Amino acid sequence: MTTTTAEESVSASLETATIKSWKAPIAYAIFTLIAIVLFVVNGRDGSSRFRLSSEADLIQLPVIDAPTRLTCVVVVVLLLAITAYATWLSSQAKRVPLWLTIIFAAAFMWAFLTWAAAGESIPITGLLLGTVALSAPLIFGALGGVISERVGVVNVAIEGQLLAGAFLSAFVASVTGNPWVGLIAAMVAGVLVSFLLAAFSIKYLVDQVIVGVVLNVLVAGLTSFLYTTVLTSNTPLFNSPPRFPRISIPILSEIPILGPVLFRQTVIIYFMYVAVIVVWWALFHTKWGLRLRAVGEHPQAADTVGIKVNATRFWNVALAGAIAGFGGAYFTLGSVGGFTKEMTAGAGFIALAAVIFGRWDPIRATLAALLFGFATNLQNVLGAIGSGVPSEFLLMLPYVVTIFAVAGLVGYVRGPAASGKPYIKA
């Protein structure tokens, strides 16, 4: 697998050279092998039921009842066919398209669900609902990461921004009794962390990854310290924020499967839909986005045409912090309620993975975040119905998939060219 060096030399010399990348077929083959061992050799009998709607829905869909062993065999044959097709594509030096990977992943997931749910029933709506809930902070964090890295500042501090947002939103919402004020406080908290990141990385030229890592530690320590000394001293006053209620959007919320998942949510989730679309549109279709990307790709060129590089960086990193901080509010105002020590539990790092997995694109990063949320929630659902798989392996799944994706499918990712490098005017 010397493809990466091949790619590099090709871009320098020959435009017509063909590159045979075997990464995708190899990754497919490994997963197909896992599928054969797990679902066919170690196959289970019985039938797996998938519930598509809950009792509260207006339109009731029938329960799908699938014979476990037969379904698994059929899907594994499909996986084999996809692997063979991908191998053929690679041997012809053609790219393996993304949709093939999506079909492969979906088929694998379907086989896995069928296998795990032998003799049980899986609530599909609940599975997807939990996915959205668990993904929400990841998506906000990933959006903040995308903006920050696109403008040229590596944002490892997403975890700190989420945690600061969660802390301050819980505190302010409790004291004022108004979740909307808490939401604004969450953004302020994220911006404050961003200011530190921007000041140290842009003004003092400290390595951006280092600042990010240290800020995470700083915010974790600070919030834990204040939690113990302040919040717990008077929990009813300082740490019992009101939560946002779920709002059902009429008509839309009655769409089968999607309605309950997407349109019976808290206002934070609705903001999330807007944020994803706005960030994507603004990044690629507005003057602001063009300038931002120019600063991140080639600051010197941007400076030459009169864009203030460091000011652009500073304020966009602040914006990124506001978005990530907003996501932090979901932990307190959207789901749990009160703040607890280190309640983000590594979500910021997963968001960072989603940024890179999604190749610095807001939509792809959102999809990656949804994938992580899905895998985490899958463990909850399967844990509840008691499948034969040890829960640790299900919990491990998203991380293993990410490793495979980063190593095999995404391959040599190229971020914004100037990301991580301070700009010093000559």
Add this chain to the structure above:
Amino acid sequence: MSDVTAPTAPAGNEPQKTTQPEAPRGNQVLADILNGSFVITILAVVFALLIGAVLIAVTDEDVQAAAGYFFAAPGDTFSAIWQSVSGAYGALFQGSIYNFRRDSFVDGIKPLTETLTFATPLIAAALGIGIAFRVGLFNIGGRGQMLIAAACAGWVGFSFELPWGVHLAIAVIAGIVGGALWGGIVGLLKARTGAHEVILTIMLNYVAFYLVSWMLRTPGLLQAPDSVNPKSPAMLETAVFPEILGPKYNLHLGFIFVIAATIFAWWLLNRSSLGFQFRAVGENPNAARVAGINVKNTYVQAMLISGGLVGLAGVMQVLGTVTTGFSAGIDAGIGFDAITVALLGRSRPWGIFAAGVLFGAFKAGGFAMQAAEGIPIDIVTVVQSLIVLFIAAPPLIRAVFFLPKQGKPKRLKLNVSQEVAAK
């Protein structure tokens, strides 16, 4: 992000010094002392402790009560502040260096040995992370490497009955190999596929955590027999690090290992040809490739060594600190603390050693402070991260303490406006 280099002082400073020949010699010496990294380090620690003092004072209930009638009796507020801050830092000192309340020197010095005990795994892990830094790799995977190493060393430690000495050696080697392999996966994947090491190490942390958790609750693997808790059996006597200062102190043989590891790291980086390759790749991978260094192999070797040293920290946790059987939290956050230690030590082996002792002192003293004064140990985390931040930004420290500025060719606001005006 791939080109993270060792955190050194801003690069522009060295050549600038040679362009200032006019300054008198005495001034030059004074300026060098004031701007030297040692003074900056001390001042950064002082400044971080000051901010910590503010936090302690503001959250102290007596101070809040006294501040309520500040204008009536301001002295009360100040004495309350003094009480809380001096109490806290006094406890920190007595818990980490010397306890004056004890009668004899033998008892009084115990906190210092506690400091060294806490420093032992920190230094080992930070050496590993520092070596990766020097190659331009950011190893956030300390947690995973420590867990795997702890599982390997622990398994050897409790399941084989071997003679004294041999058992310990095999357990240590097993742990180091485990950590090295877990780190090596990262190097291999990065070299072969170009995957980003930050993502890989973060993901492998979780994989290792769940893997070890599963093994700890599965009978026949790591779980203690006739137990339902996810915990391993206690280590056998022959596999435990002996206490080097006698049973009165917790300091164990691992400390000697850590000194040896520091010497090894120093030799590796500064005296060996492999270390030269490491540093060359860390400075500029493209130039290193042109010079004939196999950059990909260097990544694999560096991650193997880095993982092995971090693994040594995991070994120390199981065979030195918690010998009564370990759970999935055996890493105790050392994998992440080690990053800050490596940064503070500027990725140089002896710098890391000193930084590790300092952070060990904070940890030992932090527990004493929490017990004596009721101040959460998290304040130590705050102070530690502030120290690293300040040390990384010498201009900030110079501004705070009114030190003379180093002539530096940084962008000036004036410059920008002039250019804009010229257009």
